[in-house]
Amino acid sequence: MHLIKRNLIVSIVSLLPIIWCFSGLVIYSDGKKALAVAALISTVFILIHFPLSNLKNQVLERKFLWLLYAYTLFGLTAYMTYDYGSSQLRTFVAFSIYFTVVPKSIINQINLKCLTVLLGISLTIFFIKEYYFIGITSRVWSINAIPMATICGCLFILCYYFIKKTHSNTLYFYILSLFLVLSTLAIIYSDTRGVWLSILIIGIIYTSNNIRKNKISLKRFLIIVATISIISYLSINSIENRISQTKNEIENIENGNLNTSIGLRLQMWKAGLYIIRDHFITGVGEGHMKLKSELSSKGIISKNASILSHYHNQIINDTVKYGIVGLVLLIASFILPINLLFKNNNLYTNLGYILIVHYAITCMTDVPLHNAQTHAFYFCLIFILTYSFPPKNKLLLSSS
Incomplete structure (x- = not known):
């Protein structure tokens, strides 16, 4: 019993940054800063308790580390020259060191199902805090x-x-169903059209593909659709208001008014393309604000568009x-994780593809790899999906 407790403590402390990405990172706004502390604690702990003889092999095998x-x-070069986000840099430094030293024996103890439940609990805590304790009832959340x-x-x-892979008479199935409902409600009430689209x-492609291949029963599919439909019906006012707002914005754009949510995005993309044309090689760092101000003075974009800090498009934002x-x-x-998932062909390869596509779509209307929370969560999640599960052909059990 004492040995079991000791091993559990060793695992928890060693996996602290990963556990934090699925919990504290999404509960409060300064969770992004605590992530670096968690990585430091785990790194020191691992260096003390585990041999470093495999360090070279780990660096060579984990090609995702090369990207980090x-x-x-x-990031360090840009930070010391023209500019780079401190939150991004902090995460890259922390993950580069931590993912280098964490041993394979610890990585293989990661249970994505448990982390999914942890994420669901953490997001539930966040929204309870926002709505019932802080009293925020709009999309102006603390994060x-x-x-x-x-x-x-x-x-x-x-x-x-x-849910697709879990027996419907198990507790885990009902827990997942609950978090499916809660995540759907949160997405709807966020009024975030880019995530809605993703x-x-x-949902349409994945579900239709599984039905076509008979990987999901019609009964289970109908249950999922009915659940989401009921949620959507209960949130019909939010959906209708957002659709109506979108129609009004399109009409305003057609009438020449670009000072709307969509119109401002179009102006930011236009400004970004102007800047990229002249600064494609090196970029301009935070100097882009001055250049946008100049574009505004020339009447190319409005003043409202010139004061926005990013471009609501990850490609334009990073290139500018x-x-x-x-x-x-x-x-x-995006390309490297897809390649690694394809080569590893583990149990969650298809899941990895879906999550990467989700981020890629949201990159079209936002900058998820610039924001501290989504940025850290993505790189942590990709590392888990790529390295924490043995390939299918090496599994003794096919259970997922």
């Missing part, structure tokens, strides 16, 4: 609604994926600020 190293090196909706989208995908596209290197690193953030 590249981001860290570029920006767009990145929180993006993470809720990840919870929706995780729950949907595991979940809608993924960091040039061709930023663009290459961004593309590698």
Whole structure:
């Protein structure tokens, strides 16, 4: 019994940054700062309790680390020259060191099903805190609604994926169903159209593909659809208001008024393309604000668009600020994980593809790899999906 407790403590302390990404990171706004502390604690603990003889092999085998190293090196260079986000850099430094030293024996103890439940509990705590204790009843949450909706989208995908693979008479099935409902409600009330679009596209394609291949029963599919339909009906006012707002914004744009939510995005994209045309190689860092002000004075964009800090498009945002290197690193953030998932072909390869597509779609209307919470969550999640599960052909049991 004493040995079991000791091993449990060793595992928890060693996995502290990963556990934090599914809990504290999404509960309060300063959770992003505590992540670096958690990584430091785990790194020191691992260095004391585990041999470092496999360190070289781990660096060579974990090619995802190479992307983190590249981001860290570029981030440090950019931070000391023209600018780089301190939250992003802090995460890259922490993850680069932690994911390098954490041993394979610890990584293979990660249970994504348990982490999904932990994420569901943590997001539930966040929304209870927001609505019942702080009294916030709109999308103005203590953590920006767009990145929180993006993470809720990840919870929706995780729950949907595991529900398909879980017996309907188990407690875990009902827990997942509850979190599926809660994540759907959160996504709806966030009024985040980019996440709505992502979940809608993924849901239709994934579900139709599974029905076509008979990987999900019609009964279970109808239960899921009925549940989501009921939730949508109960939230009909929020959905109708957002649709009506979108129609009004499109009409305003057609009449020449670009000072709407969609119109401002179009102006930011236009400004970004102007800046990229002249600064594609190096980017301009925070100097982009001055350049946007100049574009505003020339009447190319409005003053309202010139004061916004990012471009609501990850590709434009990273290319404007960091040039061709930023663009290459961004593309590698999606292409490399897809390649690694394909080569590893583990139990959650398809899940990895879906989550990457989710982030890629949200990158079209937001900057999830710039925001501290969604940025850290993505890189942690990809590392788990890529390295914490043995390949299918090495499994003794096919249970998922």
